[in-house]
Amino acid sequence: MGLLSRPPSAPVTILGGFPSWLQHVLSVQQFSREDLDNVIFPTAEKMESTVKFSGKSGFLSGKVLTVLFFEPSTRTSSSFVHAIERLGGSSCVINEVKFSSAAKGETLEDTILTMERYSDAIVLRHPEIGSVRRAASVAHKPIINAGDGAGEHPTQALLDLYTIREKLGRIDGQTVTMVGDLKHGRTVHSLARLLTLYHDVKINFVSPDILRMPPEFISQLRGQGVTPVEYDRLDEVIAETNVLYVTRIQKERFENLADYEAVKGSYVVDPKLLATAKPAGQMIVMHPLPRVGEITTEVDSDPRAAYFDQVEYGMYVRMALLALILRGN
Numbered sequence: 303m304g305l306l307s308r309p310p311s312a313p314v315t316i317l318g319g320f321p322s323w324l325q326h327v328l329s330v331q332q333f334s335r336e337d338l339d340n341v342i343f344p345t346a347e348k349m350e351s352t353v354k355f356s357g358k359s360g361f362l363s364g365k366v367l368t369v370l371f372f373e374p375s376t377r378t379s380s381s382f383v384h385a386i387e388r389l390g391g392s393s394c395v396i397n398e399v400k401f402s403s404a405a406k407g408e409t410l411e412d413t414i415l416t417m418e419r420y421s422d423a424i425v426l427r428h429p430e431i432g433s434v435r436r437a438a439s440v441a442h443k444p445i446i447n448a449g450d451g452a453g454e455h456p457t458q459a460l461l462d463l464y465t466i467r468e469k470l471g472r473i474d475g476q477t478v479t480m481v482g483d484l485k486h487g488r489t490v491h492s493l494a495r496l497l498t499l500y501h502d503v504k505i506n507f508v509s510p511d512i513l514r515m516p517p518e519f520i521s522q523l524r525g526q527g528v529t530p531v532e533y534d535r536l537d538e539v540i541a542e543t544n545v546l547y548v549t550r551i552q553k554e555r556f557e558n559l560a561d562y563e564a565v566k567g568s569y570v571v572d573p574k575l576l577a578t579a580k581p582a583g584q585m586i587v588m589h590p591l592p593r594v595g596e597i598t599t600e601v602d603s604d605p606r607a608a609y610f611d612q613v614e615y616g617m618y619v620r621m622a623l624l625a626l627i628l629r630g631n
């Protein structure tokens with residue numbers, strides 16, 4: 303039966319069965335290439351078809367997702383809410399922690415042990431590295447890492463890879479240049495790790511000296527057979543780049559505001575820079591967003607601009623993850 307003839311309430315078929323590795327989503331290190339290529343990405347494609355042809359499905363009807371955010375978010379929190387609702391489930395969002403018991407001194411563990419009694423899974427964002435793993439160690443329901451401080455952001459990296467695959471046709475063989483705050487940027491930490499699963503990927507890191515990729519990540523990449531090359535300037539690598547992954551300088555993670563002032567505005571992607579880049583079809587510009595001046599709005603109409611597509615793909619990838627996680631729980 304073709305997609306167009308599928309009735310609106312037709313169930314979503316999950317490819318690959320329920321994978322036992324999907325109890326929690328804590329780090330990209332839990333995934334193999336087969337998990338991505340054979341299960342998560344094909345399921346996300348099915349989700350995209352479901353949304354485009356039917357709007358929603360009842361696949362997760364009756365399931366409840368808690369979205370617990372101790373740090374600001376627009377896209378990650380709302381895409382999880384839309385993802386569960388598009389699959390017929392519902393959500394409880396707590397993002398104003400000042401109105402919750404955390405503000406009275408409740409531990410993260412107790413908040414998790416409480417919220418899991420109401421819901422089937424918890425999406426957690428928290429400012430401390432390792433906090434989401436701590437939450438998972440006490441939880442009896444699946445916990446999804448939506449960002450643990452400057453640690454990891456695994457679901458973002460999954461949607462980033464999905465975007466590269468959709469826009470450039472493949473991940474193998476691409477030259478990926480990550481630019482900006484590589485020290486504090488959890489999205490680049492997760493993405494760099496995940497890229498090592500693919501063949502012949504070249505990684506360039508472009509940042510000011512004080513915002514370099516932490517040495518433990520560099521040595522881990524080397525251990526996986528990928529030797530990233532570090533640069534100060536973007537114009538040195540733009541011509542060879544297939545994926546330009548731009549990040550925000552993370553003001554809130556600086557101990558000293560003068561250091562932030564010294565590096566803010568270090569890199570700006572504009573039409574002049576992109577005139578020296580590869581053409582559409584061979585090159586894309588990505589950003590996890592929010593942007594605060596790193597990409598000028600003139601770039602938005604460039605066919606290589608992929609950052610708002612990332613936003614949409616993020617919902618399909620999160621629908622896939624939720625379907626895979628909640629189907630068996």
Ligand code: NCD
Pocket residue numbers: 377378449455458488489549550552590591592
């Ligand atoms: C990022 C994050 O929160 O790590 N945003 C996102 O989740 N899409 C990037 C950022 O805040 O700069």
